[in-house]
Amino acid sequence: MTAPPPDTLRVLVVESDVRDLEALARGLRRHGHEVLSAASGTEALTAYRDADLVLLDLELPDLDGLNVCRGIRSACDLPIIAVTALGTELDRVLGLQAGADDYVVKPYGFRELMARIEAVMRRARPHPGRASVLSHGPLRIDASLRQVSLDGRRIDVTRKEFDLLCLLASFPDTVIPRKRIMNEIWGDTWSRRTVDTHVSSLRNKLGGSNWIVTVRGVGFRLGDLARI
Secondary structure, eight states: OOOOOTTOOEEEEEOSOHHHHHHHHHHHHHTTOEEEEESSHHHHHHHGGGOSEEEEOSBOSSSBHHHHHHHHHHHOOOOEEEEESOOSHHHHHHHHHTTOSEEEESSOOHHHHHHHHHHHHHHHSOOTTSOSEEEETTEEEETTTTEEEETTEEEOOOHHHHHHHHHHHHSTTSOEEHHHHHHHHHTTOOOHHHHHHHHHHHHHHHTSGGGEEEETTTEEEEOOGGGO
8 A cells, every 4th residue: 555645644624514524524635635524522532543633613512622622632732723613712712722723713715724734733743953852950841752841750731831831941041022932832823811821821830930931021931040
C-alpha cells in the first residue's frame, strides 16, 4: 500500500447535520485529506484516537460540545478546531478555554477554514529554532514530550498553557507583547480575557504569581529567579 503524502491529515469531523458533514467531508477530500466522521459526542470521544485533527461542532445531540472538547483535551494534545454557529465573544472564550485551538463560526468560507487548519497544524508542530528542553531555575519544560516539571514534580498543563509557558521560557529576559502571544498561540480567534485566563491558571499551577510577570500595557515575561 502506498503511504499517504506527508501533508495528508486524518480529520475527524464531529457534526450531527448530515448535509454539513457531507459538504465538509467533500471539501477536505478534495484537498487530499482523509475524513473520519462522528455524529455525536459519544462517538467523538472514541473516534478522536485515530485522528490528526478534530473539527468539532459544539451543538451535538447527546453531549455538550464543550465537555467533548474538554474530554479530548484532557486525554491528549490533538489539535481541535470548533466549527459552530455559536458566535458570541463569550462562546469563543468558552470554546478556547475548553481546549479548542481555534474557533470558526458558521457560515464560513472553506478557504478560510483550510487556512485555519494549516495555521493550527503549524503551531502544533515543534519549533525547530527552539531548544527541546528549556530550564528556568527549578522549572523545566520539555518541548518534545510537552511536559512541565517544577522541582522534579510534574505539572499538568493544558495545550495552550504549555505553548504560552514555552514561548515565555524561550525568551526569558524579554517581555513578550500580548499581541504576539495571541497571534502565535491562538491565531486571530481570541479576546483579551483569553491570555489573562491562561496566565492566571499557570500562576496557580506553578504556585505563585511571580512566575509570570505582567508588564502593564506591553505583555508578559518570566519572573526573576531571585523573586520566585
